Amino acid sequence: MDENGLPSQEILRQLQDLLKEETGFNSGRIMGSMCTSPHLFAQRVYRKYVDKNLGDPGLFPATAQLETEVVRSLGSLLSNPSAVGNIVTGGTEANLLALWACVRSHSDRRESEVLVPSSVHCSFEKIADLLGLRLVKVKLNEHFQVDVAEVRRKITSRTLALIGIAGTTGLGVLDPIYELSQLAQQNNLYLHVDAAFGGFVLPFLNGTPPFDFRLPGVSSITIDPHKMGLAPIPAGGILFRDRKLHRKLTWTVPYLSGGETSQTTFVGSRSGASVIAVWAMLKHFGKAGYRKIVGRCMKLTMELAREIDEIPELAVVVRPTINVIGVKSNGPDLVKIVQSLREMQWAVALFPRYMRIVIMPHVHKEHLNQFVQDLRQVVVDVN
Numbered sequence: 001m002d003e004n005g006l007p008s009q010e011i012l013r014q015l016q017d018l019l020k021e022e023t024g025f026n027s028g029r030i031m032g033s034m035c036t037s038p039h040l041f042a043q044r045v046y047r048k049y050v051d052k053n054l055g056d057p058g059l060f061p062a063t064a065q066l067e068t069e070v071v072r073s074l075g076s077l078l079s080n081p082s083a084v085g086n087i088v089t090g091g092t093e094a095n096l097l098a099l100w101a102c103v104r105s106h107s108d109r110r111e112s113e114v115l116v117p118s119s120v121h122c123s124f125e126k127i128a129d130l131l132g133l134r135l136v137k138v139k140l141n142e143h144f145q146v147d148v149a150e151v152r153r154k155i156t157s158r159t160l161a162l163i164g165i166a167g168t169t170g171l172g173v174l175d176p177i178y179e180l181s182q183l184a185q186q187n188n189l190y191l192h193v194d195a196a197f198g199g200f201v202l203p204f205l206n207g208t209p210p211f212d213f214r215l216p217g218v219s220s221i222t223i224d225p226h227k228m229g230l231a232p233i234p235a236g237g238i239l240f241r242d243r244k245l246h247r248k249l250t251w252t253v254p255y256l257s258g259g260e261t262s263q264t265t266f267v268g269s270r271s272g273a274s275v276i277a278v279w280a281m282l283k284h285f286g287k288a289g290y291r292k293i294v295g296r297c298m299k300l301t302m303e304l305a306r307e308i309d310e311i312p313e314l315a316v317v318v319r320p321t322i323n324v325i326g327v328k329s330n331g332p333d334l335v336k337i338v339q340s341l342r343e344m345q346w347a348v349a350l351f352p353r354y355m356r357i358v359i360m361p362h363v364h365k366e367h368l369n370q371f372v373q374d375l376r377q378v379v380v381d382v383n
Contacts (some may be wrong), residue, residue, distance in 0.1 A: 013228040020125065023347055027272075028367030032349030034169075034197050034324075036291030037231040037359040042277040046232045052272025058258020058359055063272040066279045073282050074237055076220055077203050078195075080213035084246040085239040086265050087225070087275045089352045093266050094222035095237035096130065099265075101220065101240065102161050103131050104248040105255040112160040117146035118176060118290035119168040121194060129287055133160070144171050144318050148179040155183070161190040166221075167198020167213045170351050171317060171322025172358075174198065178210055181188060181217030192220045199223030201322045204287070204294040211242055219278060220245065225278045228323075228363065230285075263342065293361055297323040301359045307372045317354050326354040332382045340378040 006014075013152045025037035034049065038046070041123055049063075056294055075083030088094050099114065106112070111134065118122055119157045123330045138156055153260045162184055164175040176194045178192055184191035192213060195202070200223065204206045212221060219241055226235040235327035249264040285293070305316045308327055317326035329337065338350045349356040358367075 001064075016356075023345060027345075029345050029371075030347040030360075031232060031357050031363065031367075031371060032347050032355075034227050034358050034359065035233065036227070036230065036362045038226070038277070039230040039272075039281060039284075041233050042281050045280045046273045046277040049273045049276045050271075052276065053269055054272045054275060055267075055269035056256040056258045056261065057264070057378070058261055059258060060258070061274050063275060067275045068283065070275060070279050071237075071239065074199075074223055075213070075239055077287075078199065078212035078223065078239060079210075080239070080241060083213060083221075083239040083241060083337075084243050085237065086270075087278055088236045088238055088265050088270070089234040089267060090226065090236035091121065091222050091224050092126065092236075094196065094224070094236045095121070095123050095192070095194060096127045096266055097174070097238045098192040098220040098222065098240075099127050099131060099133065099161065101245050101248040102192070103133070105190070105245065106160060109214075109324055111158050113156070113158045114161045114163060114288075115151055115154055115159060116163040117165055117168070119144065119146070119165060119170060120163060120194070121165070121169050126146075132260075134158075135279070141341040144168070144173045146175045146180070148176050148183070151180065152183060153371070155189070158166065159189060161192060163213070164191065164193050166193050166195035166202055167322050169197075170356055171326045172198070172320060172322040173318065174202065174209065174211060174321050175211075177218070178215055181215035184217035186217075190219045191217045192222070193218055194222045194246065196222045196224040197320055199237075200225065200290065201294050201297075202338055204291040205298070205322070213239075225281065226274075228290075228297075228355035228360070229277045229281055230293075231281050232274060234271060235340065237278075253348065285347050294323070297359045297361060297363075300363065300365065303326060303365075304357065304359065304368050305370070306374075307368075309377060311376060313383060314375075316361050323359040324357070325357045326351070327357060328354045332379055336382045337375075337378055344378070345373050346374065 114135045164177045164180045223237045226233045227232040254260045
């Protein structure tokens with residue numbers, strides 16, 4: 001830090017120079033991210049209310065009420081208007097709160113285990129370490145879903161919870177949550193559904209198998225408005241089936257300016273602007289608006305999947321469930337393909353056995369046309 005400050009225009013000039021190499025979402029070349037540019041209206045709302053802090057809800061009671069309304073709306077989307085929860089920093093905190101509530105619901109949790117699909121998000125590794133839990137990974141079936149028969153075999157007296165995923169990080173696959181719900185009920189286990197990405201996609205698709213609170217064994221769900229909900233980061237969401245579970249996370253904070261309060265999140269200070277922006281997005285789009293956004297993304301996803309399958313050296317790993325595509329190689333070095341694409345400023349994600357492409361709202365048909373053209377050339381060059 002310099003002794004004397006700089007004029008704002010000079011700082012803006014420096015920032016522009018320092019950040020000019022970063023690829024923006026509006027370029028359409030970010031094809032591997034599950035986030036997108038927040039909607040312009042959401043950005044306006046966020047900027048206008050950036051001073052709101054839900055860590056002290058006594059100072060911002062109207063903002064706290066808006067959070068209650070947002071949670072009720074998300075609960076309705078996931079088949080439970082009575083759901084309770086919070087808007088949090090993201091999927092990692094939401095998943096942490098789910099398992100934290102589970103842990104605090106059990107007095108004897110020595111050597112407790114959580115059964116998770118091998119496709120589980122990396123956040124659960126962190127969470128298990130924090131909470132002293134042991135993750136037991138379960139293999140996937142031929143459809144890249146968690147193998148329910150294997151889950152059943154691995155349940156023991158030490159099992160505390162089951163995790164199902166509604167839109168896996170790598171392939172966007174929906175686990176058989178119905179069967180997991182049955183296992184949870186039969187064995188008196190906590191079932192958490194990680195729908196961080198799929199939560200704002202699956203409800204707007206026809207023929208989606210039940211994955212939410214319609215299933216009586218589901219205890220909690222993660223859903224992130226800052227992904228397909230088009231809200232600004234940070235805006236994750238954690239929903240609990242009932243208030244009894246949510247109360248397990250209650251911590252009293254006595255010293256705040258707005259008076260003594262209870263907090264049910266891991267972080268203290270929380271962005272009220274995020275909550276207000278999510279509220280604005282839900283009001284602005286409604287179900288019809290989100291259905292249109294998801295429909296356009298899915299149309300482009302299926303078009304791209306067909307184009308990829310027409311390249312002999314490549315293939316789609318599994319037919320897309322949501323707007324996520326896994327691409328495998330039938331010969332050429334996939335690492336080199338991804339490296340070449342990145343050199344051409346295409347931001348794609350690389351997993352151990354496939355490349356991931358996510359068709360977010362910032363991706364348009366002209367971007368896909370250019371991507372396919374470049375992908376075909378890269379495959380020829382690498383091969």
